[in-house]
Amino acid sequence: MKTRLILTLLVGATALVFAPLPARADTVRQVDPKQKKVVNATQISPSEWSEAAEKLISNLLSSDVLARIENPPAIMAISRVRNDTTMQIDIDSLTKKIRVALNQSGKILTTTTVGLGGKAEDPLAKEAAEYSQFMGGEKQETRMPDFTLSGKIQESRVKQGRETLITYTFQLSLTDVRSGLAIWEAEEAIAKTSRKGGVSW
Amino acid sequence: MKKSLILALAAGAALISGCSTVNSIESTSPQTRAAYVPDRRLVFDGWLAESIEVSGIAQTYVSGDLLKIEMKVRNLHRHYKDYRYRVEWIGKDGMAIPSPIDGWKTFHLEGREETHISATATSPKAVDFIIKFMLDHE
Numbered sequence: 001m002k003t004r005l006i007l008t009l010l011v012g013a014t015a016l017v018f019a020p021l022p023a024r025a026d027t028v029r030q031v032d033p034k035q036k037k038v039v040n041a042t043q044i045s046p047s048e049w050s051e052a053a054e055k056l057i058s059n060l061l062s063s064d065v066l067a068r069i070e071n072p073p074a075i076m077a078i079s080r081v082r083n084d085t086t087m088q089i090d091i092d093s094l095t096k097k098i099r100v101a102l103n104q105s106g107k108i109l110t111t112t113t114v115g116l117g118g119k120a121e122d123p124l125a126k127e128a129a130e131y132s133q134f135m136g137g138e139k140q141e142t143r144m145p146d147f148t149l150s151g152k153i154q155e156s157r158v159k160q161g162r163e164t165l166i167t168y169t170f171q172l173s174l175t176d177v178r179s180g181l182a183i184w185e186a187e188e189a190i191a192k193t194s195r196k197g198g199v200s201w
Numbered sequence: 202m203k204k205s206l207i208l209a210l211a212a213g214a215a216l217i218s219g220c221s222t223v224n225s226i227e228s229t230s231p232q233t234r235a236a237y238v239p240d241r242r243l244v245f246d247g248w249l250a251e252s253i254e255v256s257g258i259a260q261t262y263v264s265g266d267l268l269k270i271e272m273k274v275r276n277l278h279r280h281y282k283d284y285r286y287r288v289e290w291i292g293k294d295g296m297a298i299p300s301p302i303d304g305w306k307t308f309h310l311e312g313r314e315e316t317h318i319s320a321t322a323t324s325p326k327a328v329d330f331i332i333k334f335m336l337d338h339e
Contacts, residue, residue, distance in 0.1 A: 065264075097301040100301040
């Protein structure tokens with residue numbers, strides 16, 4: 001009787017071990033991209049973009065630079081923000097948040113018809129202005145930027161044993177076009193560690 | 202015998218948990234005159250309330266008309282902790298003002314460490330604020 005019970009339990013346990021896992025439906029749910037925290041060694045997550053942007057925006061708004069603008073809103077153009085990381089990243093993930101914040105503040109607006117190398121971010125707006133000028137004969141007034149925003153995103157990886165310290169540094173400068181001087185500069189870093197597992201299969 | 206066993210266990214636990222606290226030095230006659238705002242606290246997580254102390258919320262205006270707040274927070278534990286906070290800005294009409302940077306942010310405090318956390322409203326329409334705290338479990 002006892003042997004039979006042990007045998008039954010053994011067969012049951014073996015069946016459980018070798019049985020294919022029950023098919024589990026993938027669950028998909030919406031999350032708040034600003035709330036969900038995902039830390040990845042090879043990517044900058046939305047929450048990290050948000051964190052870097054928040055620090056830079058707070059730094060800019062807390063400085064006296066915006067208070068010194070004579071006739072707000074001033075006009076800002078986005079210059080080169082260099083990606084010095086090993087990743088393919090969309091710089092807009094950072095600059096757009098800064099643009100939205102500055103727009104909300106009412107101190108600085110961003111031009112979409114004046115861009116780096118003469119390229120307009122919104123070519124249709126530029127064409128429409130030119131067409132309107134051609135048809136109406138009236139000279140359209142495109143406001144030239146008072147400020148430009150430029151910067152760099154750097155990546156550094158320092159390894160010690162199994163642990164790697166990954167640091168992304170965000171550097172931004174706001175330049176006064178008339179004087180050519182950087183009237184605001186800031187640097188913020190996001191660091192994370194990645195640890196390699198001891199055993200790999 | 203029992204007492205020494207408890208002490209040894211406590212010391213062992215402290216050693217395992219990586220107990221590290223922070224000492225700080227400050228002026229006895231500070232020159233700062235912060236404008237602290239009276240606050241009302243809603244506590245739903247008693248453990249969190251005993252874990253972090255928010256000792257003063259100061260407010261000022263920057264860039265002319267943008268509300269900036271700063272609070273002093275202290276980790277009441279003897280070991281490091283990760284927390285999250287979020288600031289919501291409220292307009293004159295009592296409605297929340299969306300901001301591109303209003304998500305949850307993480308901060309890290311060593312044992313008994315006190316630090317300042319600040320936030321700046323991106324809109325001049327912001328006249329009030331709500332600060333939310335939670336433990337960072339992720």
